[in-house]
Amino acid sequence: MKAKNTKMHLSLVAAVLVLLQLSGCKTDDFQKLDERNWELVWSDEFNGQEGELPDATKWNFDLGIGDGGWGNAELQSYTKDPQNVSMDGKGNLLITALRSDNSFTSARIKTQGKFSQQYGRFEARLITPYGPGIWPAFWMLGNNIETLGWPQCGEIDIMELRGQEPDIINGTLHGPGYSGGNPVTKQYGLPNDRFDNDYHIFAIEWDTDKIDFFVDDFLYHRVKREDVSGEWVYDASFFMLLNVAVGGNYVGFPTPETPFPQQMIVDYVRVYRETN
């Protein structure tokens, strides 16, 4: 109940802000969004001690180099070493990509087997890492991946970023017939700013008809059931993942100029469901 009130309050503030912007210098179109009442059902605020691993009741680890670099020719090896994944003691989770000569370590955590949900609002507030070949993501996979496989299970990329474009994020759906290099995707660029300068909130709002992609509560991408070329596979429970990849088909190789270490700083991950 508390969350509900907060959300309504936030919406009000947002509306006022939009109005101010309209009468101010911005020329953005007014976003007429549906009224929603969100109830917080799951969250991790990452308020642990410095050096602590993610809450084991909420997160699992993907470890190692995966099959074919996790299917993407990624270069890093994932660990559960605190130097790759731990709390900072200031309310954040740090996922840190490290370079040692030509090998890289990083971390990938997921709620698989701990938490999943069909429909609702999924959001994370975070600061992205940067640099050529750095590939952070906040994303989701269908719970049925182990029985149906990918891409039949469906994939919702709430936020992906190529480190050589630190001002652009991508919101994407992968499903049967529209996966890999041919997904349903859209970019959102920050005007004269970058996503590693400060926290931004990346979210989707998902219901039976559509998935809406938001950056800082700005709707930049709406995918309706009829918009996808293949099967709509988003009527099932999905789990969440957070990771920082290094290299891979999507982002390209890191260069000698890529600054290391690189950190994704996650303030929180929250999941809501709609109430009436």
Added chain:
Amino acid sequence: MKTINKKLTKYFALILLTLLVVGCERNLDDLSPASYPANPDIFIDGFSAGLNYASFGGAVPTAFDVDQEVTFDGTAASMRFEVPDAGDPRGAYAGGAYYTDTPRDLSGYNALTFWAKASQAANIDVIGFGNDMGESRFQVTVEGLAVNTNWKKYIIPVPDPSRLTAERGMFFYSEGPENEKGYTFWIDEVKFENLGTIAHPQFTILNGESQTDISFIGVTKNISDLRAYYNLPTGVNQEIMLATSYYSFQSSDVNIATVSDEGVVTVVGGPGEAEITATVSGVAAEGKLTIESIGDFVLAPIPDKDPADVISLFSDAYDNVPVNYYNGYWEPYQTTLSADFEVNGDHILHYTDFNFVGIEFSSPTIDASQMSHIHLDIYLPNALPGDAQLQFELVNEGTEGSALYSRTIPMEQAQQWISLDIAFADFSGLNDRSKLMQLIFVNENGNMSSFYADNIFFYNDGTPPPPPSEPETAAPVPTVNASDVSAVFSDSYTVIAGTNLNPAWGQATVVSEIQIEGNNTLKYAGLNYQGIELGSSQNLSAMTHLHLDFWSANSTSVMVFLISPGPIETPYTLTVPTTGWSSIDIPLSEFAPVDMGDVIQLKFEGNGDIYLDNIYFRK
């Protein structure tokens, strides 16, 4: 026209300001008027208002021109730079600065941006802004900017825009030939911008390292290697070199060391420790200098040698002769660095990371043949792990090579001045010191990590220099008429034909003829005895004297004999050693009872090394 333009610009700015104020409903009171124009444009399609260009000294003056054919994105004009070939008589490089007479307020911009391309892939040596052809207090430089044949946008971040409220240096560059070859590059759309896409500035001093200096009251030192790194919109970091004025320096204890706005650290107290750190616009710079002050510096003893007896390489007590360098940074094995300093006007050499280091004084070389010693004062600032072994090497020009002397520094002599006076005689292998050109220090056993040095000079300690072992001048030229002479050995006369200067009489003497100032001179080295067989028997009854020129620095006994068959021989004692050439005319009567009608041989007996010339009989 200039004035009108400026007025228009101001007027336009005012309109813009008004629009902004109305648009965003900001309070006019929040905005203080800028003192100077905030025009961000440097070169868009031509010089911006008030912009001047000056070529740097030694650069090709015409290297820069406005190009209307090769431009970025089809705009009206670009800047073209023609880098000369190596050896171009017009200048060695292309370089110059764009500056304004009236300063501009650039505090609203955080980057200088431009587009550039080149006729070939190249690295522009330096490019940046803040060079106002004067103090250039807020200069920012990128070194080795990589350009290629495609237009590309470049960004040079402004470290702290709030400093640039009255900047005159808009843009500058300097580029020499690439592999001796000239080429052309173009730059266009040069302007200041406010970019939200450059991020994560990191500032450094001292290369970002933590450096510790053992120091003394009165020592000054500049904080150097000021750099910053900005992450560009491409995700890669750009290094820039920035002027001292961007930094604010702090000392953790101003009673030990102070630091000026210009980054000059002065040790003012001690013993004690002070940390020198810096910030740029409130962001801490990486790197720090820790001063470990010992307190009062004890200067090396003031030399008391008479300047007339001294050839000084490094001393504030004497005039120093020309020295090429005090540290040759000899690659690839030398690790020794220099951290020379000055205490109350006294200059001190300071060698750190010491393995070996050379001082060169080859142009001109030093003739130390009248000197007897080398003096130097050294101070080892760190405690020694054991006795140190310091080797000195003196190099004389030529193939004779170098001479070595090694000295043990007992470990208890660390942290105090040690005065060393080393006689040249103690250097093994120093055959000649008339063309000295290098003095090399070698850390023989690795125990000396660093040392100070002062008062390095050659001197004469008052003992006369050892006499030369060989005549420096030729023997005097004889003046007696040839018709009155019967000569045995001389360049001035025809000698008696068939004379054997080195008959095998079983002697140990080594005979040679050497040239002294172009004059053939007879040398007897290691004389015991030595004969001369005349080519024919000589009737000397018409002659009155035997003439000899002789020279010896080390002989204590020499006799000369005339011999007639029998043999009948009579010695005559010569006075040795000589001071320079001795000339003697011995009456032939001294050789009685030798038969002057039948003289067949001469003989010398004695010791040492003898030089002889102009051996003849005369009337």
